[in-house]
Amino acid sequence: MTVYQATASAPVNIAVIKYWGKRDTKLILPTNSSLSVTLDQDHLRSTTTSRADPSFDHDRLWLNGKEEEIKGDGRTATCIAELKRLRKEVEDADSNAPKLSTFPVHIASYNNFPTAAGLASSASGFAALVSSLAQLYELPASPSTLSLISRQGSGSACRSLYGGYVAWNVGTDPSGVDSNAVEVAPREHWPDMHALICVVSDDKKGTSSTSGMQRTVETSALLQHRIKHVVPQRMADISKAIQERDFDSFAQITMADSNQFHAVALDTAPPIFYLNDVSRSIIQVVVEYNRLSLANGGGYKAAYTYDAGPNAVIYAPEKNMKEIIQLILNYFPQKDAFKDTFALFKNDKAEGKLPAGFNKNVAKVHQAGEVRNLIHTRVGDGPRKLSSEEALLGENGLPKTLA
């Protein structure tokens, strides 16, 4: 008996032009375009196995080994229905194609980063789900077409359908057909882009991005200005910076847009705060690091960005990463010794250290653990097709590892 099963992995992406606000909450159509860098799946990824089988009773989903209900009007159900619809088109065009669209599916998904990493898994998760089903169904769809589906799972998931540098077009069509992801440049165009994720401890429960962004749409006067007059120019400018591998421009726009996203969150009634005092300190350290370089006739050396939480992502050319890690370790000592993914520290230990001329008073030295974890990664590739050896479902069609 043929087993219809496929396994895919998909990456995390971190936006440099932020998505904040929906004009259609059901289709997940944004109020502005956004742009992200895809991170390397060697370090952070979601893996999903999908299997279609007529003997299955109904569609089922397991996340990290724990079954999750697929609600009829929910986002996961929407994605599965859309992919079955595309499969049906394949079947209608080729009478020899097995009628997979009529079979229930079992889907198992796993994130190799714990929730404790402080990273949203919905983007990589929905991208992996859509990728594995598209493989299972042998869909002739481009990543851009698939991005239209993953967008309906989680907005920013559409950007995880490509590697490298990815734009999500705001679009104008009410159906959402032109609100897709497109590749601005592949990873190979500018592979030098590294990233340091600083996971910040927080004792406050943040506002969910879904409810937060709608509150901003409803109450912030500044958001409308951002949407109409600021983002379009920044999208053009940062795309050009990426084409030209111009880190100076990339860094300035990235930091300005992170600031502006948090500004419109603050301009919301009641206000939304995602940055805490530790986040602020990381910003001050990066600002001083750039100031020092600029004062010495150099360019920007690093760019911070923050999503809907206190964690920083610091983008920088690879050559600056050692210095940046030392800077962060100086102000934010770790509880456990930092081990670098890229083995930048071979004979020397990774220790806190400031560059000559650095104004050490820009921040205080924090207590160990206030930055809980550091993850060093870089720009990465798009969704991967994995072999059956990496499948998460066993022969019985159930997850190999249950929670």
Add this chain to the structure above:
Amino acid sequence: MTVYQATASAPVNIAVIKYWGKRDTKLILPTNSSLSVTLDQDHLRSTTTSRADPSFDHDRLWLNGKEEEIKGDGRTATCIAELKRLRKEVEDADSNAPKLSTFPVHIASYNNFPTAAGLASSASGFAALVSSLAQLYELPASPSTLSLISRQGSGSACRSLYGGYVAWNVGTDPSGVDSNAVEVAPREHWPDMHALICVVSDDKKGTSSTSGMQRTVETSALLQHRIKHVVPQRMADISKAIQERDFDSFAQITMADSNQFHAVALDTAPPIFYLNDVSRSIIQVVVEYNRLSLANGGGYKAAYTYDAGPNAVIYAPEKNMKEIIQLILNYFPQKDAFKDTFALFKNDKAEGKLPAGFNKNVAKVHQAGEVRNLIHTRVGDGPRKLSSEEALLGENGLPKTLA
């Protein structure tokens, strides 16, 4: 021999529509109108004695007993020169008037609140200086005319020339002649407005408002939208709210404008942060306090506002103050027992306490001293003329108390 001397006091004011941005840094002309509540001089004030004497060698100034240099092109010198010019007009019109405009002046100024109170003293300080010289010179000038002069000492000082509710007009004339303060309503119109100042400890040195606001003018795209499209409407709306003693509208606009000021500060490159985690917690507490009241069919009960620092000012009708103080004491215990200015706590001690139904998890209970000081005050009157008994200069023309 006649002694030409006058003593005046002037109040602190706290804006509810914020001033942030100059279009002329020399004349101190703002980029938008602003509006403030004058606080009671019974609690917070600057007192200034001015004396003109032909035997004096040159103009001299003492602040809190310590002599400060009056720089030739500085703001204090500008104010003194303007007032001497107006005195000269009096002398030109009346040949019997003593030629005080030709005499050097000695000026002694004193703030009854320590720097540690976390309140800017420049507004009350320049208002008191201008008021005392105007009295000394017997100027026929209205508070509005005098506000044009104190504005050149420190922008927000122009609003301390009136009691009650005061607007500072943005104006359009390049000379600044129409950028004056006007009374929106006197204290007597709405005397019920109380204020709780929460002085927040901070281990970071903030960006000075003078340099910070110019950086915002130069780099924030959102500021321009605020100036053109948001503030004019808010000025009209909050003036109406004051006329109608409509605390619901007053509170909503006050909190929105505080949020937006801090939003444009964050939208600056590099970003400016004035709120810290303690400030954020106070906001969450006030938001929950209002939510609870609204959920029970009531109205807004309190409004927070923050200037260029982490300290909160909470405006509220008098009847809510006891509850507010108990709320704040619950989350921000004091090192020393709180003593209320208005003796709200007579038989019961001022202790932390939450209203029934209050979601206590909106903030954590902070360590004693994170809110360093609480000052309970209310809307107050404009500059006062004080008797010679309260003069800060002795018979010899020098400060009675040297630092």
